[in-house]
Amino acid sequence: MKSVALFGATGSIGGSALDVLERHRDRFRVGVLSAHRNVEALADLCAKHEPDVAIIADRTLRDALAAALRSRGLKTQAEAGGEALEQAAQDSSNDIVIAAIVGAAGLHSTLAAARAGKRLLLANKESAVMAGPLLRAALRKGGGELIPIDSEHNALFQCLPPCCDDFAAHGGVRKLWLTASGGPFRGRTREELQHITPDQACAHPNWRMGRKISVDSATLMNKGLEVIEAQVLFGIDANAIDVVVHPQSMIHSLVEYVDGSFLSQLGQPDMRTAIAHALAWPERIEAGVPRLDPRTLSLQFEAPDEETFRCLALARAALRASGDAPALLNAANEVAVAAFLENSLPFLGIPDVIEAVLNELPSQPVVDVETLLQRDLTARSAAQRIIRERVSG
Ligand code: NAD
Ligand code: MG
DSSP states (O other): OEEEEEETTTSHHHHHHHHHHHHTTTTEEEEEEEESSOHHHHHHHHHHHOOSEEEESSGGGHHHHHHHHHHTTOOOEEEESHHHHHHHHHOTTOSEEEEOOOSGGGHHHHHHHHHTTOEEEEOOHHHHHHOHHHHHHHHHHHOOEEEEOSHHHHHHHHHSOSSOSOHHHHSOEEEEEEEEOOOTTTTOOTGGGTTOOHHHHHOOSSOOOOHHHHHHHHHTHHHHHHHHHHHHHHOOOGGGEEEEEOTTOOEEEEEEETTSOEEEEEOOSOHHHHHHHHHHTTSOOOOOOOOOOGGGOOOOOBOOOTTTSTHHHHHHHHHHHOTTHHHHHHHHHHHHHHHHHTTSSOTTHHHHHHHHHHHHSOOOOOOOHHHHHHHHHHHHHHHHHHHHHHHHO
């Protein structure tokens, strides 16, 4: 029986993970559940899954959480704040950590799980993007295993050779191809994107996801972050990672080998497949996903439109600049997306803000978490200032 700590339990990935875990109560128990501020939603999940510990990230809500758990007659212990998340990530009573917090807020708990040698199921791509070298060092030190549950990276994990840690030199890998759905605005021109609303941007054709990643998918920043994530997770040269648009989202990525073979993983666009794979690996378990009939498939592929969707090129530039440029890109993107979701920045303003921040702050080497978080804050205030100047100017 493996005990699972699920961070970001009230989110889209959190819900998919709980659905898979519930199907396998004989193999997994829920040890920890966490949420940001929604006490009632977290307490309801606790009533259903009976974890030992529930963590509310906003520390002012600890008493409210304790009361909500008591009122449901639960023995679950109430904890609050970032230290409680870090503590749970490394606690010896949990074997598996699912990192499904959105954004930079997931960084500390992700690194703590890596340092503690857990099986780390990584959905929180922002932590890999921000702190690639630190995450790799923490994994080496902890000796655990990271299994990506971002669907593309999970597909690559499944298709890469098991033999080696240098895939290009010894595994015959020529290229990683990340598939992208193209988002809700595939085929649109810049003119057509001028008056996009947050609800339009969040209406993804194939996936139901949280609002931040939905906007990232609409701008193609999600694919940009995923190129960086792939470089961090698989240690492959940035030039050997490419993107192909595949609107049906059935092929979740491809590995191209030097002998001309392509290996790909196909499946429904349903995150439960990747989550079930990563929970049980190297075994396979039921995920609850509807079966796919290959006779019904008709698959298309095309090149991404990087001129209209500038975020992909910006992410590649940050990866080339190396050092902490990906962290600055991520911070500026988080601020710009939040401003767009609050209607204080137009859709096409998102790449403008990110580009301005990257131009203003040349990249520096990544030395430690504290310095990185300082730089994250600097990039956030620069982005906020640039957004204010746009409004007033
Ligand atoms: P979501 O917005 O639906 O859920 C986010 C979760 O994080 C919630 O439980 C929320 O309470 C928690 N959270 C938010 N801010 C927090 C904070 N400051 N401190 C602590 N907890 C906080 O997001 P999601 O769609 O589930 O995505 C989660 C992560 O997984 C993101 O990094 C996203 O890029 C990645 N991901 C999601 C999908 C998907 O299909 N949804 C696919 C691939 C990768
Ligand atoms: Mg993905």
